[in-house]
Amino acid sequence: MEQLPTAALPTGGPARIADVAARAGVGVATVSRVLNGRVGVRPSTRDRVVEAIEELNYRPSSLARSLSLQRTLVVAALLPWFTNPSAVQRVRGIVDGLSASDYDLMVFDIESEDRQRRAFELFDRGDRADGLLVVSTLPPEREVERLQAAGIPCVLIDAVHPRFPSIAVDDVAGGEMATRHLVNLGHRRVALIGDPPPEFRFDWSRDRTRGYERALAAAGIEVREDYVREGTRLPHVARAIATELLSLPKRPTAVFAASDTQAIGVLEAARTLGIAVPGELSVIGFDDIEVATYLGLTTVRQPLVESGRRGARLLLDALAGHTVSPLRELLPLELVVRRTTGPAPA
Amino acid sequence: MEQLPTAALPTGGPARIADVAARAGVGVATVSRVLNGRVGVRPSTRDRVVEAIEELNYRPSSLARSLSLQRTLVVAALLPWFTNPSAVQRVRGIVDGLSASDYDLMVFDIESEDRQRRAFELFDRGDRADGLLVVSTLPPEREVERLQAAGIPCVLIDAVHPRFPSIAVDDVAGGEMATRHLVNLGHRRVALIGDPPPEFRFDWSRDRTRGYERALAAAGIEVREDYVREGTRLPHVARAIATELLSLPKRPTAVFAASDTQAIGVLEAARTLGIAVPGELSVIGFDDIEVATYLGLTTVRQPLVESGRRGARLLLDALAGHTVSPLRELLPLELVVRRTTGPAPA
DNA sequence: CTCGTCGTTGGAACCGGTTCCAAACTTGGC
DNA sequence: GCCAAGTTTGGAACCGGTTCCAACGACGAG
DSSP states (O other), X not given: XXXXXXXXXXXXXXXXXXXXXXXXXXXXXXXXXXXXXXXXXXXXXXXXXXXXXXXXXXXXXXXXXXXXXXXXXXXXXXXXXXXXXXXXXXXHHHHHHHTTSSOEEEEEEOOSHHXXXXXXXXXXTSSSOSEEXXXXXXXXXXXXXXXXXXXOOEEEESOOOTTSOXXXXXXXHHHHHHHHHHHHTTOOSEEEEEXXXXXXXXXXXXXXXXXXXXXXXXXXXXXXXXXEEEOXXXXXXXXXXXXXXXXXXXXXXXXXXXXXXXXXXXXXXXXXXXXXXXXXXXXXXXXXXXXXXHXXXXXXXXXXXXXXHHHHHHHHHHHTTOOOOOOEEEEOOEEEOOSSOOOOOO | OOOXXXXXXXXXXXXXXXXXXXXXXXXXXXXXXXXXXXXOOOHHHHHHHHHHHHHHTOOOOHHXXXXXXXXXXXXEEEEOOTTOTHHHHHHHXXXXXXXXXXXXXXXXXXXXXXXXXXXXXXXXXXXXXXXXXXXXXXXXXXXXXXXXXHTOOXXXXXXXXXXXXXXXXXXXXXXXXXXXXXXXXXXXXXXXXEOOOOSSSOOHHHHHHHHHHHHHHHTTOOOOGGGEEEOOSOXXXXXXXXXXXXXXXXXXXXXXXXXXXXXXXXXXXXXXXXXXXXXXXXEEEEEOOHHHHHHTOEEEXXXXXXXXXXXXXXXXXXXXXXXXXXXXXXXXXXXXXXXSOOOOOO
């Protein structure tokens, strides 16, 4: 018998490439070549290496590999999960858009400002991921600098920034579309529940409000201040606001909620107060999240899944070296009429 | 002016620790000490280093750091997102359970078998994450070996395996609880829609079915084969199955769906067929996902958020070096009666 | 038989951090 | 003013891969 290295795992931990090399009686460079399917390795040598790999149950450290290659083959999606149920749909699209590529997806929750900071600290140097998809949030300006300096491709979804390509919708048009639908049904007392101006998110709510105002103006209806409310997306917050709204002396006959989540709160408030929907009250949302179907909620659909898919594609393009100019791509909106809107009560 | 290293970023890329050291006129070891808040650095030196760090806008590479430390300060959650809406709730709990720790969470989607394989390839060596939370799925046996060999702490949530600690519920009891509720309401023709035996997931459906059978037996009701169906969780699949079920000559007066997602499909089928719920048909689900509230779905609640929180805590314990024996922790179930179940029609 | 060429191969530098260890520098007591 | 003890400090080895480049062997041609 010829001399073989004694211990299989001298270090006690998982085998390293050097262990494999020693076992196969070759150099580390050769093992690396075999691992990466390089040509120019004698078949007999290759066989010995493969055998050693299997005997040691070896798998290369992706960490060390990334460090050496300066590439991780990972794409990270940064998104606020919970404040935004539609984000899950978007991720579905991202997964789909990435599925044909070599890249793996990692999702990072940035619900709190603290976690947002940590997320960018992990990713803005490009050593945890090769590219970033930032969903429904805006990177702080300091990070914008850093990302661009480090040359990390970054695509925004459901957010807009002049320095990055983005996938979004025309929120003004959407707000107008929703409101016009209500007006066309004969409603004159149309309320709005929007999001408060966000601190570090993209302010889509403001644009939807603008669309609301525009549609009312077009119909010659004055905007009543007490009909325009703001509150976070949390269901119970929207519910409380809706309860106030529906308890006004001259209560609205229709409510446009700037997101489906908030629309659900309105529906709950109406049921509690014994107000019939759509008989006495019409409700329209925005987004068309999955629940909307089950609830029969009328809403303005934005292509959530498609936004993720497009964003992923754009990022892959950028990663492939194609220069992607910071364009603002708008996806189409569509009115989906279900069972929560109807003619204004006489 | 004294001589300073000329180019700020000689490499063109982000600054490295050596650049900082050169700029501050110290060694890399000293910079490292400052970065990590070690004591034993002269204040004046520390100031020079801090200044250099700021001037170069330096941030250490977390990748290189991980490689050197053999620690990532990252915990990975592996879960099938979309086949399982309850997973989102669980992640919410995980985030909460981790929030007080130094660990960051990364979520990895393993919807397809292919992605499951890739996930474990990325993580089973422990160089991408220090610990794993495996949700609603089972690691392949080969990976079990590898994980244990590499000493990577791993906690299962909504799945059970003899070699790992796990957080789960008593599915038999749950199935029994749901079915007994229907029986107590006077139903004798109780159908079941379950999951097909999964290939690489944990088979909770089988246990819930067993509970169903047990409850019927206790009431002296025979299990009718044509009342027991199987289909994936996709809403339209459950819907198709329910449509068949409700078109039987002697159709059931109650359906126990092994998950809320499937229960939703049943509700849709009933509405399409014009069957009143709960007047003519009672429906009970399992899980109590968020939608269940909005739909008024009667269901068996399992503590989804809590499962994530407990799993995270257990994992943190393991990461802190406490030995966590492979215990099977069961969380309590609770019957939540809403508006989709009622007395059996006369 | 010798030389040049090509196919294989291994050593060593590198990716960007951490840390051991020894050397250099302070400081205090005499 | 000198020496021992303690404080700061930097060089170099290490984490585990990839890859450049030089060296080695086999082979065919002259």
